[in-house]
Amino acid sequence: MKPAAFDYARPRSLSEALELLARPNVDARVIAGGQSLVAMMNLRVASPGLLVDIARLPDLGSATEEDSTVFYGACVTHAMIEDRIGPDPSNGLMPKVAETLAYRAVRNRGTIGGSLALADPAAEWPCVLAALDATAIIEGWNGKKAVACRDFVTGIYETRLAAGEILTAIWVPKLSPEARWGYVKLARKSGEFALSLVVAVRDPARGYARVVLGATDGPPLILEATSRLCGRGRAEPAAAREAVAADLARAADRQFDAFRHSLHATAALRALTQATEAAA
Amino acid sequence: MTAIRFRLNDADFAEDVAPRLSLADLLRERHNLTATHLGCEHGVCGACTVLVDGMPARACLMLAAACDDRQIHSLEGLRDDPVIAALRDSFHRRHAVQCGFCTPGMLISARDLIQRGRAGSEAEIRAGLAGNLCRCTGYTNIVSAIAEAAQTVAAQGKAA
Structure with a gap:
């Protein structure tokens, strides 16, 4: 289908973009790569009045490195991450994730910030960034604020972004060289949205471990017991199963049928194993 | 406007x-x-x-x-593009076109796979084509045509 009519603006600066978003009585939406938004508009599940195109704003399109952090502009594409254009804070986790995300033609345009800001419950980046303890940078008229990615997504397509604000950047702390990760995406076809998605990160040098479950019809779910177990290293299979089962049972707001429960448990156990295997 | x-x-x-x-x-x-x-x-x-x-x-x-x-x-x-020329030839000979609806998209994606060095095996080509649907399900011939074109392009690169 074709989208309903809308206005389009491509501001030259962030302040111009914020000004456009602040216009009264206009249902304005930010567009970056448009790989989800335009599809939603074509299906007429979204019909904004004004699109504010930030894809080519200066400073949003590259990743830069500081001592302990990599700073991603919101419009860094999945393909740039896949191709390791720029620094990688994640010992290969982020390039691996990017490679499994949709299709190359989509990855060439879709952006990390767009994916996080849309907060599709089955999307990869909200989980991965929560697992890496990343921070989202939000800019609006009243300045800049930082929100931990683990708290950024609040529901299905719901985030801490308020009207008129733009997610401009994501800070990802660097893993230590010996840190390990696990990533399991279960989908029936390569590139599809996940039926289950688990990211496990273990960085003993920083005393950090976190296991996050996605594709649960809600925000990314931090598996607390599994995370603690992950931090202790290789677990007995029975203890691992018990921790995962306890975490899934505690997620009382999610409705897992037997099939999804089984997928989530399997994905979590596999990701935990990957993250706690001895280095090759 | x-x-x-x-x-x-x-x-x-x-x-x-x-x-x-x-x-x-x-x-x-x-x-x-x-x-x-x-x-x-x-x-x-x-x-x-x-x-x-x-x-x-x-x-x-x-x-x-x-x-x-x-x-x-x-x-x-892309009529005169050398990778598209190799693909056109291999798609023709290996009967990788059935109804033809998916073919233009297949060719553009296949060219990209070959140029990025991601057409080295059947598994790699199949993964790379996940975003191009063929509802005649002629994937077998499409995959083998892309593998052949990748070899042709590599041989041309060596000869050049």
């Missing part, structure tokens, strides 16, 4: 477009470039894949208004 300037198949254009016009409709309706096929119009089928600044993109998910200052190639503009 939004005024855009863009390069299409190596020629320059300046046009006014409605914001809701997709790149696919710009190509098909205004420029009569009908190799770009529209299947699903929400980014799943891959039939509308074209090159934007040299990289594959879904023409159905790209607003024409966002193509200002960009370089577009549809399949028609």
